[in-house]
Amino acid sequence: MQYPREVIVAIYSCGPAGKIQSYNEAARRLWGGIPGDTPWSGAMRFLRMDGSPVPIDDLPPCRAWQTQAVVTGVFMIETSSGTRFPMTVHAELQCGADGHPAGVTVLITESRTIQPDPSSATPLPFENPSPVIRVVGIDRIGFANPAAEALLQQWNVSSGAPAPALIQRMVSDATAHGAPLDVEKTIGDRTYFIKVVPVADGVHANLYFTDITELKKLEHHLRCSQERFDALALHSPVATYIKDADGRYTQANPVACRYLGAVGDVVGLTDEDLLPPEMAALLHENDQEVIRLGQTIVSEEQVGRWRFLTSKFPLPDENGNLTQVGGVSVEITERAEIERKLRESEERFRILTDNAPVGIFLSSADGQALFVNRAWCTMAGMTTEKALGTGWTGALHPEDRERVTQGWDHAVDQHMASYSEFRFLHADGSVVWVHGCALQLTGPDGELTGYIGSCVDVTERMSADLLLQRQSARLRLLWEAAGVILSTERPDVMLQKLFEKISPHLELDAFFSFMVDPSGDDLALFSCSGITEEQKSQLGRLSFGQAICGTVALRREPMVVSCIQQSDDEMASLVRGYGVSVYACNPLMAGGELLGTLSFASRTRTHFDADEIEFLETITHSFTGAYVRWRLLEDLRSADRKKDEFLATLAHELRNPLAPIRTGLEVMKMAGGLSAPLEKVRATMERQMDQLVTLVNDLIDVSRITRGKLQLRLTQCRFADIVRSATEASLPGIIEAGHYLDVSVPDAEIHLNADPHRLAQVISNLLNNAAKYTPRGGTIRLAAEVGQGTLSVRVQDTGKGIPSGMLDRIFEMFAQIESPTQDHGGLGIGLTLVKSLIQMHGGSVRAESAGPGKGSTFHLQLPAIIREPAPAPSLAVAGNGHHASGKRVLIVDDNTDAAQVLAMAVTLMGHEVATAENGQVALDLVPGFRPHVVFMDLGMPVMDGWEAAKRLRAQPGSETIHLVALTGWGQDGDRERTRAAGFDQHLVKPADPETLRRVLLESAP
Secondary structure (H helix, E strand, O other), rough: OOOOOOOOOOEEOOOOOOEEEEEEHHHHHHHHHOOOOOOOOOOOOOEEEOOOEOOOHHHHHHHHHOOOOOOOOOOOOOOOOHHHHHHEEEEEEOOOOOEEEEEEEEEEEEEOOOOHHHHHHHOOOHHHHHHHHEEEEOEEEEEHHHHHHHHHHHHHHOOOOOOOOOHHHHHHHHHHHHHOEEEEEEEEEEEEEEEEEEEEOOOOEEEEEOOOHHHHHHHHHHHHHHHHHHHHHOOOOOOOEEEEEOOOOEEEEHHHHHHOOOOHHHHOHHHHHHHHHHHHHHHHHHHHHHHOOOOEEEEEEEEOOOEEEEEEEEOOOOOOOEEEEEEEEOOOHHHHHHHHHHHHHHHHHHHHOOOOOEEEEEEEOOOOOEEEEEHHHHOOOOOOOOEEEOHHHHHHHHHHHHHHHHHHHHHHHOOOEEEEEEEEEEEOEEEEEEEEEEEEEOOOOEEEEEEEEEEEOHHHHHHHHHHHHHHHHHHHHHHHHHHHHHHHOHHHHHHHHHHHHHHHHHHOEEEEEEEEOOOEEEEEEEEEEOOOHHHHHHHHHEEOOOOOHHHHHHOOOOOOEEHHHHHOOOOHHHHOOOOOOOOEEEEEEOOOOEEEEEEEEEOOOOOOOHHHHHHHHHHHHHHHHHHHHHHHHHHHHHHHHHHHHHHHHHHHHHHHHHHHHHHHHHHHHOOOOOOHHHHHHHHHHHHHHHHHHHHHHHHHHHHHHOOOOOOOOOEEHHHHHHHHHHHHHHHHHHHHHHOOEEEEOOOOEEEEOOOHHHHHHHHHHHHHHHHHHOOOOOEEEEEOOOOOOOOEEEEOOOOOOOOHOOOOOOOOOOOOOOOOOOOOOOOOOOHHHHHHHHHHHOOOEEEEEEOOOEEEEEEEEOOOEEOOOOOOOOOOOOOOOOOOOOEEEEEOOOOOHHHHHHHHHHHHHHEEEEOOOOOOHHHHHHHHHHHOEEOOOOOOOOHHHHHHHHHHOOOHHHOOOOOEEEEEOOOHHHHHHHHOOOOOEEEOOOOOOHHHHHHHHHHHO
8 A cells, every 4th residue: 555655644624514614735735736616525535445435424524513523534535646545534523602513624644554565655755845854873864855955944954964953852762662753843933743754674764744833823713712702601791501411501601690590600500400490391391402403493481580582502512412502592571572562563553454445565675575464465366475575576467577576676775665557467367457656664763674565456547548558559550551551562462461460469370361253153262371281272262151251251241250169160160170269251342342251360369359350340441442452453454464465566567568668668779760759759758667667666665664674785885976876867857857957066075874776766856856846947956065974965946845834744655735737746755765765874854945936955964974985886887888798698578578579679789589488488498598697587377487596596507697587576575585596686677778788798608
């Protein structure tokens, strides 16, 4: 068995719960540092000699505390590092100044019952923090560790020198006895426990020093504490005493002796010797109860004519057994009389308060309830016993509890009065509203002694207030629901949003809306929430008279069904299967017409009150109006869609006959040789053709703008190019009308982030209008100015002007200035296009006129960029009128006239032409003809243009063919379809001849 290489005298003390309070260095080393939180032992372990652990209740200090006796034994001590040593443990109870047990002191020393192996004792620990010295012979220092070297400085001695006389004497005594010697010595200002151990050879001896200075101080403090306790007991104004197991007084202060009626000391006497038998027997019985229970008992006792409040507690005898009794008694004879009178006063107060019509309560200064009267208990639905202390908070409504208790705690902390309104919740679920008030009670010196308060039942008033609040909340909810109805277009989405809005307030779990089938024979599910998708699919339709909704539709009257889960009504069986408990269904009526039904349901409630039923009926009426409005809007949208489809079809049907006419006029022009009158007629027809094409295009553009379908192709472009394109388009009409055109554009490079074709269309429309509404020989001015990032364009004429009443309406669709003498033609949509296109570019337009006959001015404002951007596409015509090198061109169109006239025009341009009447014929011609360019119509019999394009692109080598859609269909969707089918370009009939030349010129040979 290995012992520590230094003598161990570990000392530590524990409090009543086993918490380690003080310790010496040796104990700290056994723990490996701080003791830790393990009660009674700290970080070391107590083991039996067989290695089994000692339970915490059997640890010596714990047993010493429990038995109030000294406990000594030999144990195996396991340090924090896992090393084990047999040690002797001595645990002794320590008492405080009042004589009560205060803790346990533990002394751990090397066990002498097991002798260590001498060979293991020979090596000396150089690193040991306690002094260790080896003496050779009996008079010379053979070894001293660093701690011992510091100690030897007390004698000015070091290793190798003769040992001090004190050490020589201790070694000599130990050697003479032939056994280890324990010595306690004071060296300098420190006291040491010294263990002198002769080595087996009899020539050497090891001295182990353990510093017990702190232990000695502790012993001194304990002695002083005992002396202070004795002095305190002697001079205490209350009686203090100790009795032994036989009831004899072993200690009693003068106050105790005086009350016991003794002239001198009472030590050695019993209560039987001093008091009447009955009184002495009662005191003895109390003493025995303290010893039997082993704990302090506080009670009132009568000694002679005096009344005492006594605290008695058990004390250990010299063997540590709890056989003695200590006591402290305070004379309360006068106070007892006062308490009797106070009890009588309290009884009168209780009778008064128990008959008061309001709840009354008393509390201590720290807020603990001390008293509640009968009325309070009735309001709270709680007994007096449960209400005392903090139990009263259990009667508070859970929703009010935190608020009320926090307010009460704040008032108590700040010594303030407290006012609040709250609810008591009874066991049967009923609620009582009360107004509570608590005022401070103060003592003679103004100190807070408690609170007195009252609770007044205000349930009736609060019910009225809650009703008003509920009605206000319903009005707010109706307002919010109206907002949903007004801001939501689709009725099915509207119902979902309405349900999400109102369901939390009414605890709704589902809604169902059925609409009358178009045939009028049954009801079809329109929208619902709160059931599974499978249930929705099974619900589908209801016949009139079937289930609740069908019955409501048949009778055209509202119906509310309550307690459905407890009902066996067959009519409610459908919704009963959905777990619904209450169901409110209303018919959707508009002008006597049944539109459908709307129902709301709850699974958690069993009924709706009258206000809620009225609220749901109001929601139903509001939704009915919204549904009727939506249906009218849908009819309008349907009519609008049909109008758009008609316009698109009309444009297509107009463009198809216009195509051969326009191309024919171009053929006549290209062929030449016409006489002057015929050429004049041809030119007139060409201008009127262009006007007709413009009208068709404007009509389609307005339709696309109103539907939000028109998309701008924005790019950075030069404003000068836009002006040139616009004036080139409008100049023929201006010249024909004999007008003078003045164009003034800044020299600076002005660039716009715009769709150049659409802006050219805007300016051209304004120039055309100016030419049309200005008498022959008038002046038209086009001017532009640049401001701070803004371009201002002005188109001014000397024409007929605009009446003041028309200035605000001039941009409306189909708006025209009436003239009794002249019809200027047109549809009245050109300025509508101008305004829409300018606004799409982020700009604005306005009109000015001094009145009829005084001309008009149109102002445009557009964002401008004054810097050199990336090169932008020019609007100048790409072709120069010269024939391109001859190419093979295939024309595919089921309109024979259009195909033949276009073939003539292309032939005159110098190209080889072939024609086909449908897509299938075209596909058959392609391998032999091998065209460079294909102009193909879309809507054709046998095989349309889209399918033909797809099949052509699937053929090898088709990538070199330039495929152009030439059609009367010009919608954005049409262009997307042609692009997806494989067309390279999309031209709308009648195609401009110059555009055809540019396509043929730019296509690959």
